[in-house]
Amino acid sequence: MKIHVLPSGPIQTIGYLLTESKTGVAVLVDAPADVWEKVQPLLEKEGCVLKELWLTHGHWDHTQDAAKIKRASGATVRAHQADQHLIETPETMRAYLIPGLELEAVKIDAFVRPGERLAALGREFEVRHVPGHCPGNVLFYQAEAKVALVGDALFNGGVGRWDLPGGSFELLEESIHGQIYTLPDDTTVLPGHGPRTTVGEEKEGNPFVPGARR
DSSP states (O other): OEEEEEEETTTTEEEEEEEETTTTEEEEEOOOTTOHHHHHHHHHHHTOEEEEEEOSOOOHHHHTTHHHHHHHHOOEEEEOGGGHHHHHSGGGGGGGSOTTOOOOOOOOSEEOOTTOEEEETTEEEEEEEOOSSSTTOEEEEETTTTEEEEETSEETTEEOOOOSTTOOHHHHHHHIIIIITTSOTTOEEEESSSOOEEHHHHHHHOSSSOSSOO
8 A cells, every 4th residue: 555645735735645555456545735736646656446445524624625526536424424514514614714715626435434344445444533523523543554644633743733613632642641652652644734653753742732731
């Protein structure tokens, strides 16, 4: 499995394209603006077809290209039900959009559930619910590859904002301790913004949510 890191859109939100040449299948995690133009040549290069679009959460910068990608590829769109209103009625986010941005709704084809195992790329991905930044934020964990795609729950040396509608620092802290810091320390954390990190590094040095509970 190859992981292609594709920062895109006005605030360089990262879309992650997962490809597996043996199966000819690809999965895209998150859909920032203009990421499709980067995904298409990679699919051709890897000889893969995009079958799945997994949204870590419903905020506009992670979903802006979702409708375009759905039309172009027919990929199955998966997200948590708690963010359905953001994804399917994105005008509800207008109060905190960058001026001039337009959003297009996309229908969620299947809701992901905590503890669910998604089969893709010849592997199994565990879904974990990590609210606090956004009510429906989830992560996708692949044990053999030792990677967790966490959306905006946790960053390298930081955490996602909790001052947006539906946000809560207490809930975010609980999510990080219960759902991210319980992964093996050598798990690579792939966040929605900025450089990668590891669970162990964040438990030891994250100034917002240290590994030891307060």
